[in-house]
Amino acid sequence: MIRFDSDYLEGAHPKILKKIVETNYEQTPGYSDDIYTHSAILKIKKLCKKDNIDVHILSGGTQMNLVAISSALKPYQGVICADTGHINVHEAGAIEATGHKVIIIKNENGKITNKSIEELMKDYLNDGAYEHMVIPKMVFISFPTECGTNYTKNELQRIYETCKKYGLYLYIDGARLGYGLMSKDTDVNTLEEISNLCDMFYIGGTKCGALFGEALVIINDELKIDFRHNIKQRGSLLAKGRMLGIQFDVLMDNNLYFNICKQAVDLAMKLKKSLFNKGYKLLYDSYSNQQFVIINNVKLKELEKEFTFFKWKIIDENNTAVRICTSWATTEENVDKLIQKL
Ligand SMILES: Cc1ncc(COP(=O)(O)O)c(C=O)c1O
Numbered sequence: 001m002i003r004f005d006s007d008y009l010e011g012a013h014p015k016i017l018k019k020i021v022e023t024n025y026e027q028t029p030g031y032s033d034d035i036y037t038h039s040a041i042l043k044i045k046k047l048c049k050k051d052n053i054d055v056h057i058l059s060g061g062t063q064m065n066l067v068a069i070s071s072a073l074k075p076y077q078g079v080i081c082a083d084t085g086h087i088n089v090h091e092a093g094a095i096e097a098t099g100h101k102v103i104i105i106k107n108e109n110g111k112i113t114n115k116s117i118e119e120l121m122k123d124y125l126n127d128g129a130y131e132h133m134v135i136p137k138m139v140f141i142s143f144p145t146e147c148g149t150n151y152t153k154n155e156l157q158r159i160y161e162t163c164k165k166y167g168l169y170l171y172i173d174g175a176r177l178g179y180g181l182m183s184k185d186t187d188v189n190t191l192e193e194i195s196n197l198c199d200m201f202y203i204g205g206t207k208c209g210a211l212f213g214e215a216l217v218i219i220n221d222e223l224k225i226d227f228r229h230n231i232k233q234r235g236s237l238l239a240k241g242r243m244l245g246i247q248f249d250v251l252m253d254n255n256l257y258f259n260i261c262k263q264a265v266d267l268a269m270k271l272k273k274s275l276f277n278k279g280y281k282l283l284y285d286s287y288s289n290q291q292f293v294i295i296n297n298v299k300l301k302e303l304e305k306e307f308t309f310f311k312w313k314i315i316d317e318n319n320t321a322v323r324i325c326t327s328w329a330t331t332e333e334n335v336d337k338l339i340q341k342l
Pocket of ligand 1: 086206
């Protein structure tokens with residue numbers, strides 16, 4: 001069986017495994033105070049072209065979102081998010097369980113706009129009972145979105161300006177950041193560019209070549225305060241944090257992270273082109289590693305003898321939309337096999 005249902009189905013890039021084995025018997029201090037984590041942080045600072053950022057590496061995406069959001073917000077504050085956003089739909093209420101409301105805005109192809117944020121803030125501020133309401137204090141977006149789409153620099157700039165106008169923090173979930181930065185539908189292509197356009201964001205590792213791990217970059221000084229205490233209180237400070245540090249030290253070296261993500265996006269584009277040529281309809285116009293394809297159920301059954309996909313949405317009684325993902329480890333040979341059967 002060749003699996004295309006997600007991008008976390010393989011282990012880790014061999015360079016990471018090699019480094020873990022090479023350093024296995026070294027003794028280092030715990031809780032991410034080791035030379036590998038320090039080195040990874042330095043590399044991230046260089047790539048962001050910023051000295052005064054804080055970086056914290058945690059082990060998973062849901063964990064990162066709940067730690068980052070709960071650390072930034074006061075008990076009566078909430079976070080604005082697209083109705084399709086990961087924290088709204090796919091985290092089993094993890095954010096709400098920390099006591100913070102997720103305030104939803106209707107998505108457009110997975111994205112939200114500065115206008116929709118502005119409308120929500122005006123409605124809130126003009127409500128006679130606004131003091132009885134949860135204060136919107138943060139905007140959450142992901143890059144790429146749940147639909148594989150990306151924000152352009154101009155869209156992000158406008159969102160960030162609106163956030164500043166209304167005193168909102170902008171937080172970007174980058175579980176698939178590498179794939180987003182390598183996509184052709186955006187001119188945000190580097191860590192430096194994304195770090196100029198938000199208050200904090202994270203660099204996803206789990207889906208982009210690491211065994212596990214996500215690196216949070218905090219740009220806004222207000223959000224840096226006591227952050228490690230919140231990581232600890234939420235049970236997320238790994239004693240063997242060095243395992244996270246090593247992985248990002250390797251990924252951030254010599255463009256590895258970006259190269260392996262580009263490879264996945266290139267293969268997804270090869271697949272997209274062929275789907276288009278064969279007359280398949282796509283649910284979203286995605287230029288990232290996730291493609292959403294509408295397939296006739298009879299054909300799907302036949303394909304499923306050899307391949308796995310993530311069932312995304314029932315279109316009608318005859319057709320289903322599936323998500324097909326490439327990853328840092330996908331081979332061209334397997335993509336060609338799929339293309340042939342399609
Ligand atoms: C955008 C986004 N954020 C967060 C997560 C959660 O990551 P995890 O499954 O590691 O908790 C995912 C996982 O699919 C995701 O796609």
